[in-house]
Amino acid sequence: MRHLLFLYLSMAMTASAAPLFENNEVIELGLEYDIARLQAEKEDLRENGLAGIITLHENRVEIPVQVLTRGAGSFDCDQPQLKIKFSKDFTKKTVFEKLKKVKLFTKGTCLENKTDDEQDKQILANYLIYKLYEQMTDFSFKTRLLKINYKDRSGEYEDYTQYGFFLEPRRNIEKRLDIENIDVIELQNTLKEKVPQNIDLSLVSLVNAFEFIIANYDYGISGFFSHIINDGGYPDIYYGEKNSKIYQAENGQYIPLIYDFDISRFGYFAEMCTFGYAFFTNDIGMEMDCSVEKLKAHFEKDLSKFKYKDDVLKKLPTLLKGLKNWREENRKLIKKLGAAYNSGLDNFIRILELKSIE
Incomplete structure (x- = not known):
C-alpha cells in the first residue's frame, strides 16, 4: 500500500x-x-x-x-x-x-x-x-x-x-501530495495512549532522526514526546504542535510535515559543534572545538540524552546518503558559506560515517 x-x-x-x-x-x-x-x-x-x-x-x-x-x-x-x-x-x-x-x-x-x-x-x-x-x-x-x-x-x-x-x-x-491539514484540536480526538492512530511511524522516525542530526530540538509532533514542550515545563502535554503540522492522506494515514530549521547546526549562526542538547539547555560551557574527535564526543553525549536515539540509529544510512547527495547537488551554494562552515560540514559527515560502521 x-x-x-x-x-x-x-x-x-x-x-x-x-x-x-x-x-x-x-x-x-x-x-x-x-x-x-x-x-x-x-x-x-x-x-x-x-x-x-x-x-x-x-x-x-x-x-x-x-x-x-x-x-x-x-x-x-x-x-x-x-x-x-x-x-x-x-x-x-x-x-x-x-x-x-x-x-x-x-x-x-x-x-x-x-x-x-x-x-x-x-x-x-x-x-x-x-x-x-x-x-x-x-x-x-x-x-x-x-x-x-x-x-x-x-x-x-x-x-x-x-x-x-x-x-x-x-x-x-x-494538492501536490493529495493530503489535507488536520487541526491539532481535532486530532486530539484520535489520540490513543498518546500516539495518533494511523500515523506514518516510519516518517515520524525520520523526522526525529533528521531534527537530531541538525541539532534542532525546537519541534514537536502531536501525540509524541517533545523536548521543547515536555522538557520545557509541560511534561504531560502530548498534543501540542511545534514547527510541525499533521496532514491526512486519502487512505486515512497521518503525515507529519516539519519546518523552521534556521537555529540549528546548519543554520550558520555559529560553529557546527556549538549546537546540540547543551545549546538547547543554555549550557554555555560547551567546547568550541569542531575537530572530528570533539564533534563525535558531543554527538555521542547528545545521542545519549535524546528521547528518540533508536530512530537516529535506524535512519542513519538514509540521513548519511541524503546529506552526501545534498552536499554534491548544492556544492556551489555551500561553498559560499565559508571555510569554517565547509570544514565543519566535512567533519560532521565524517562522524556519521564512523557511527554507521560501529
Missing part, C-alpha cells in the same frame, strides 16, 4: 505542482514597495499589505502584488518577514501561476546589524536546510531561491540586493 501511495504521489506531483517549485534555478527579480511605511506600520499589515511590484529580470515582466508582514518573532526587528500575495489576473503563464499567498524568507530574525554578506549567508543556510530535508522524503516543503533587488518607493532606503527564498504554501503542498 505504501509503495502504491508513493507511485500515486509521484504522478500527482507533476500535474499539480506550481511552476515556481518545479526546479532549483535561482530566480532574479526586483521587489518594489514602500519599505519605510511597512516597517513603521508592520503590526497592521498582516492581512492587508502594501501595493508592490515584482519584476522578473529574465523577461522584464512586471507583476502587481501585495506585500504583507508575517512572523511574530521577526516583529521585534526593523524588517519583519514578508508574505507576497498574488492575483491570478497577473500570474497567468508566469512562474507564479497557481499561487495566491507565499511566505518570503528575507533577512531573518534581526539581521539589521550584520553585514550584507553575513545576512546572505544566513538566508542561504536556512534555504539549504529545507533542501536537505527534501533529500530525505517527498513529504517536505519545497523552496525556491531568489536574488532580490529591493527598491523603496518612499526613497528613505537605498536600493539593495539580497538572497531570499519562497516557501511552498500549504494549499500547494496539499
